[in-house]
Amino acid sequence: MSGFYTLLHKELLRFWKVGLQSIFAPMIATLIYLFIFSHILEERAQAYPGVTYTAFLIPGLLMMAMLQNAFANSSSSLIQSKISGSIVFVLLSPLSYMEIFVAYVLASIVRGLLVGGGIYLVILIFFDMPLQSLLWIFIFALIGNGFLGVLGIIAAIWAEKFDQLAAFQNFVILPLTFLSGVFYTIHSLPPFWEGLSRFNPFFYVIDGFRYGFFGVSDVSPYFSFMIVGICFLAVSWVTLRMLKTGYKLRQ
Amino acid sequence: MIPAIEVKKVYKHYGPVGALVGIDLEIEQGEFFALLGPNGAGKTTLINVLAGLTLPSNGVAKIMGHDVVKSYREARRIVGVVPQELVFDPFFSVRETLSIQSGYYGLRNNDAWIDEILYHLGLRDKENANMRTLSGGMKRRVLVAQALVHKPPVIILDEPTAGVDVELRQSLWSFIKRLNRDGHTVVLTTHYLDEAEELCSRVAMLKKGEIVALDSTKNLIKNVSGYLIRLRLSSETLPSDLQPLLESYIEGCFILRVNNYSKIESVLAALRIGQIRVLEMELMQPDLEDVFVKIMGNTKNMEPV
Numbered sequence: 136m137s138g139f140y141t142l143l144h145k146e147l148l149r150f151w152k153v154g155l156q157s158i159f160a161p162m163i164a165t166l167i168y169l170f171i172f173s174h175i176l177e178e179r180a181q182a183y184p185g186v187t188y189t190a191f192l193i194p195g196l197l198m199m200a201m202l203q204n205a206f207a208n209s210s211s212s213l214i215q216s217k218i219s220g221s222i223v224f225v226l227l228s229p230l231s232y233m234e235i236f237v238a239y240v241l242a243s244i245v246r247g248l249l250v251g252g253g254i255y256l257v258i259l260i261f262f263d264m265p266l267q268s269l270l271w272i273f274i275f276a277l278i279g280n281g282f283l284g285v286l287g288i289i290a291a292i293w294a295e296k297f298d299q300l301a302a303f304q305n306f307v308i309l310p311l312t313f314l315s316g317v318f319y320t321i322h323s324l325p326p327f328w329e330g331l332s333r334f335n336p337f338f339y340v341i342d343g344f345r346y347g348f349f350g351v352s353d354v355s356p357y358f359s360f361m362i363v364g365i366c367f368l369a370v371s372w373v374t375l376r377m378l379k380t381g382y383k384l385r386q
Numbered sequence: 387m388i389p390a391i392e393v394k395k396v397y398k399h400y401g402p403v404g405a406l407v408g409i410d411l412e413i414e415q416g417e418f419f420a421l422l423g424p425n426g427a428g429k430t431t432l433i434n435v436l437a438g439l440t441l442p443s444n445g446v447a448k449i450m451g452h453d454v455v456k457s458y459r460e461a462r463r464i465v466g467v468v469p470q471e472l473v474f475d476p477f478f479s480v481r482e483t484l485s486i487q488s489g490y491y492g493l494r495n496n497d498a499w500i501d502e503i504l505y506h507l508g509l510r511d512k513e514n515a516n517m518r519t520l521s522g523g524m525k526r527r528v529l530v531a532q533a534l535v536h537k538p539p540v541i542i543l544d545e546p547t548a549g550v551d552v553e554l555r556q557s558l559w560s561f562i563k564r565l566n567r568d569g570h571t572v573v574l575t576t577h578y579l580d581e582a583e584e585l586c587s588r589v590a591m592l593k594k595g596e597i598v599a600l601d602s603t604k605n606l607i608k609n610v611s612g613y614l615i616r617l618r619l620s621s622e623t624l625p626s627d628l629q630p631l632l633e634s635y636i637e638g639c640f641i642l643r644v645n646n647y648s649k650i651e652s653v654l655a656a657l658r659i660g661q662i663r664v665l666e667m668e669l670m671q672p673d674l675e676d677v678f679v680k681i682m683g684n685t686k687n688m689e690p691v
Contacts, residue, residue, distance in 0.1 A: 141489025149477055220473035224532065226439055227469075228490035229462040381441045386400075 139234040142225065146242035149212055157204070157246060162253045165200040169193065169258070172318070182320040183351050190265065193258055194345040195317035197251050198279060202337065205247035205280040206308055209239045209287030214300050217291065217384075226385065232378035236288070236371070243284025244277060251276060265348055271356050272347030278363050279340040283308075285370045292374075292383050311337045321353055336366040388451040390415045390540050390571035391436060396445035398431050398595075405431040406442070407595040413573060413588075415450075415539070418566050420582035420603075421575045422674075423592035424682060429575045430470055432592070433544050437467040449540055463491065466538030468530050470545045470575075474517040480504075480528055481513040484535055491536040503531045506561040508554065523550050530558060534565075541565065543574040547581065559585060583607075583674040591681055599681050603674065610672040610680060612645040615653065618666035625660040628653060639666070 150157040173189035182191040216222040225235060258264065266272075286308070294300040315337035321329045332338050343359035346352035352359070378384070391413040398406040406428045413419050421429045434440035435447050438454050438461065447454045452461040475483060481500065488496035504510050507527040512520065517528065530546060541562070547555045563585070566572045576582055582589060583603055591599040599606060614633060617640045624632060624640055631642040631653070644650060650669075657664060 137492045137494060138490045141486055144489070145486050152477060216475070219476070220469075220471050221475040223439060223469050223471075223473060224475070224487060225490070227437055227462060227467055228487075229459040229492075230490055231459060385439060385441050 138228060138230050139238055142230060142235065142238040143241055146208075146212060146238055147245060150208055150242070150246050157208070158249050158253060161200050161204050161250050162257065165196050165250075165254050166257060169196055172196075180319075182323070183349060186265075186349055186351070189262060190348075191320075191345075192318065193262065193264060194348050195341055197254055197258075198275070198341045198344045199312050199317045200254060201247035201251040201276060201280055202283045202312055202340070203308070204250045205243040205283040206287040206290075206304070208243040208246040209284045210291040210294075210300055210304070211287075212242070213239065213288060213291035214294055214297060218297070222384070232375065236375055236378055239288055240281055240284040240371075243287060244280040247280035247283070248276060251280075265350075267350035268347045270347070272344060274360065275340055275344035275347065275356075275363070278360070278367055279344065282336070282340065282363060282367045282370065285367065285374050288374050289370065289377065292377055295383075311335055315341050316353070317341060336363060339363050387415055389413060389448075390417065390450060391573065392446075392448040392451075393432070393436075394446045396432070396435060396447055397443045398428075398435065398440060399443045404595050406435070409445070409592075409595075409597060411590060411597060411600070413571065415571050416566070416569055417571055417573075417588055418563075418586045419571075419573045420586035420589045421573065421592060422579065422582060422589055422678060423575075426594075427592040428595040429592055430544055431595075433467065433542055433573075433575065436542060437465065438462055439467075439469075463536065464538055465540045465542060466533035466536065468533045468541075468543040468546050470548070472522060472525050472529070474520075474525055474528065476516070476518045479514050479516050480509060480520070480531075483517060483528060484531055487532045488535045493536060496535060499537065500531075500535065503534050506557070506564075507531055508557055523554055526550055527554065527558075538570070540571045541573070543572070545575050545577065547576060547578060555581075579674045579678055589674070591678065593682060599677070606677045607672055607674060610676050612643050612649075613647075613672060614670040614676075615642045615644060615650065616640070616666075616668040616670060617642065617664060619657070620663040620665060621660070625656050625662065627656045 169192065172192055176188050180188045182188065213222070216225070290300055290303040294303060314332065315335050316332065321332040321338065324332065339354070339359035339362045342352045342354055343356045343363065346356040389412045391411065393409050393411040396406055396409040397404065409432060421432065423429050431440060435442045436449060436454060438458050441455060449461040449465050452464070454461045478486065484500045484503070485496065488500065504513055507530060509524070509527055509531060512524055517525065520528065526546065526549070530543070533541065543562070546558060550558070562572055574582070574586070586603055588602050589599070589606060590597050618638060619640065628642060631644060633641040633643045635641070642653060644653065654664070
């Protein structure tokens, strides 16, 4: 087990040592988004009755920041060590593929939670945020970060160069996050787009997370939890298969 | 006794290319063993299979009886591999690198052994330097240190002395020799054949993914027929009797190949008859390099990689 803790510790140190860039920078970026969008849109849009647009936007932005950083953490760590070759030290070690998997995913979750928690604390200074269920908030933060951490591993194992990873990020992760209801409720969309949004797993992550704050959401949080849970298990299974068969790593 | 390394019918294909084509090899515990061969012969691929860095397409490889695929955790625990590529993690210092590596093997408080490795590899005054700031030779030493943190019974070194200065080469080998005396099995690859000849009791030569020679270093050298005589003569031409023996003509010297010592006498006799004086004469013992060149034979005709 202690081999696993070492890898986890190393993965945590890796982003902690560059915390300015890995935690502080995304916090700033998200807060800027928030101030700009809330300034422009506060008077024009209302998603749920009794919930201001800014309040509606906050959980979406929080989750978006967490998802992007969870993805960035596992994917950049893996692709860097893959391209520099230092991945051999992990591959030579007696760590099981399950231990490697869990260590990378946990590090992603921790980074996502640090970014999200940091933003949330700053937001509390400026805005009055309702809080309906801390449990749902925590569950969706955890599983959302975990889901993206796993996707980060898949992307980094698959990618052979930095630009391939960037393509995965720009053509898969970014559209899925932006089109998941960060900035709007999908009920406001034309029926076709609303229907399409329901195939986006990120939508359920954000919708369930938002439920934790307002007690209102587009779909039931239980349903969202089920969908996200299934997605998480599915990508985890794929990743474990990749690690076990040595796909691209042990060829 | 269980062999330290056991390889049975191992194949590795990359598409239609066979990097390893049916390797069979057994290395006993405590051996000092060399894997030799030209670039692209499959040495590194074979090492990667043993290290679990490459999964074989076919066949079985075992380290101390542990299958490197099925019981990979046990196998990796008892093998230490120095990779050929100069890789490092730029986030950490030398000591951090070594304690992290120890941690992967479940070793906490490994400082006493880490100190000893640092000392023997001349890394003591660099222990707090970041990996990025080290010279190539220093990085190579850290790679060796990383492979040894868990005191592996089987040590595999893939060209550990490539691009390394004489001083380190000597201190590295004396440390590795000590480990070998203490019972560690050592397998190495190198392009410096004198190194392999001096250190290794047994040698395997690979060519195009196959083992083409496998024997003790002594036997391999013994089997190269004859000796070479280097002669500087008063004449520019060689008596016709000696022409069949001529191996090459380098820098004004004739190199002749003779089968045994008694043949030397007839060479000298032929020279005397031709009234040719010997200005310089040197008898050259065949070495591993001769064996290598002979076995690889047509290496010069090999297609460029």
